Amino acid sequence: MNFEDLVKSRHSAMNFIETEQMTEEDFKNIFELTKMAPSAYNLQFTNYLVITDQEKKERVKELSYNQYKIHTASGVVIIMGNKNSIEMPEVERIYSPLKMLKMMDEVEYDMTMELIKGYSDGLKNNPHELNLELVRNAGIHAMLFMLSAKHYGFDTCPMHVHNVDELRKEFNIPDHLEPIMMITIGKSVDKVRARGYRKPVGEFVNFNGY
Template structure:
């Protein structure tokens, strides 16, 4: 499937075939593609938790107000981010760059993020959002459906997945084979209402 078609046909599907099992190589492929998503300064601050344990899936389903896709989709991926990735062995983000370039960029990373907690959080959520979109478009291109979710009790889910204190959850994504298509689109706003030239 070409990229334009995958973008147009990607929908938030709620009902999945609980008997279908995604091959491990397809899950690996989705995550490998996600790691090609852009991040500021190449800090790669996303972290992915693939939930396999059935009992844990049931607990997560309860924390998501019993939304069936949490239990029934073939894969459940928690898209998270490390808030402190900007300051953790930053030279590795530019390991293949010339030494002078690497030193310059590492210095810039520290200068940009070190005293701004809000920017660190914003960056983590921006990065996890871009990775999530990569997963969803890639999944559609591979013949799967997805559902991005924030409809869950964040505190409970954080505890269940043992989220480190310096990490944040962007969203969870259900991935699998739909047994019922998504509802028709609710309605897209026209471009002349959302696109501006030069200034608002």
């Protein structure tokens, strides 16, 4: 399937084949593509919690106003922004192999570390901007996850994440991970429906100013 067909074939699934099971290998294949998503300074802000256990899915369903698609989905994926991604030990873990492999020289490495430290300090001093950065990066990641899932024959539906405090307790989600959204995944039981109305490009795109 070429990219145009892939994008056009991805619909938000309203219900799933309840007996369809996904393996860890299925998810790993999807995430091998998803990890190619861009992120600010390549800091890779996005973490995932994949829930396939039926009882645990039912608990997510309860915390999500009993939306039935969670019950029938093969899995529920919680997308989270990782606040620790801007901590310098994490930054160095990503960049030091580039210096070791001589893909960056010492001067470039030091300049990059100084630049990222300034960026990191700015976000730490502005929680609102940090939250926006987490949402921006997680959103890019989540879209690529859904396209990658479709590439492997799985359907998805992006959803709000509700009752975050209770979700944290239920799944022992640490404080540095911020749930942003969730995605149900499986094989859609619905026939492909006509896509909902999309505005013409001219209604939402301007060039060179308004």
